[in-house]
Amino acid sequence: MGWVSSDNKHEGWVACVAPDGRLSSSSSGEGMLVKGVSGRYKRDESMPDYEIIPDREIIGWRGACDCGWQGELWKRVGSSAEADPAQHREYVSRDGFADASQRLEEAVHDEWKAHIAPTEAILGVEAAAREYSQAGNRLNKTVAAAKAAGASWTDIGRAVGISRQSAHERWSDKK
Template sequence: MGWVSNDNEHEGWAAAVAPDGRPSASSSGEGILVQGITGRYQPDKMLPDYEVVPDREIIGWRGACDCGWRGELWERVPSPAAADFSRRRDYLSPDDVAHASNEVEDAIHDEWKAHLAPLEAVAGVEAAARDYSQAGERLDKTVAAAKAAGASWTDIGRAVGISRQSAHERWADRQ
């Protein structure tokens, strides 16, 4: 299961990690799919550039985003006694499908959202800048229309909250 950012520019997921560190792209009934051919694992039948890593060999999980971001490793430990969420360790039986537990997946999702936070904040700045630019263009047009209709610089300045002289300096050359 993956997540998509509000702007649809980023897709993230809890990636299973192969012993050589490659993150998964997906899974199949035969195991976890990782991109690249090392010759150690069977190639996938449908995706020739992917290998199928057996579930039992997955060493852990990490957040992944299609932009290239990778989170820190959540280690798969060999026994329930070795599991320690505060140390990023979780147990999964060697016989289970190597998907992250709900608890680990939720933690990875939170990490992915933290990765997006600055990007989404900048997107908000971009949207505000567009709004500001559009409002400025609208103001310039309405000032020109007011002047064309006979309004004085004093009236225009008062409407905008600036002096007559400031209004004249700002818009007189645009007439």
């Protein structure tokens, strides 16, 4: 399961970490697919530049983003008693798939959201700036229409919350 930023420029996911530090990009029924060929693992038949790392050999997980960002390493521990989210330690049995637990998925998602927070905030600024510009254009047009309809600068200024003189200075040349 992955996540996509509002601008579609960031896609994040929980990646399994191979013993040599490579991150998985997906999985198969035989294990986790990692890019690169070390010669230690079986190559994937459909993607020959990927190796299949058995689930039992996955050493942990980390957040990954297609922009290159990587989150903190969450170490795979041998028992539930050793698991400690505060220390980035999680237990997932070596007998099954190495998929991240729900708790780990949520924690890594939070890390990824912190990674994209500046981008998301700038998107908000850009949207507000567009709205501000559009509102300014609407105000200029409605002031011109009010003046053309015979409204005084005093009435226009009062409607906008400024003085008659300020209204005249701001819009008299925009008729």
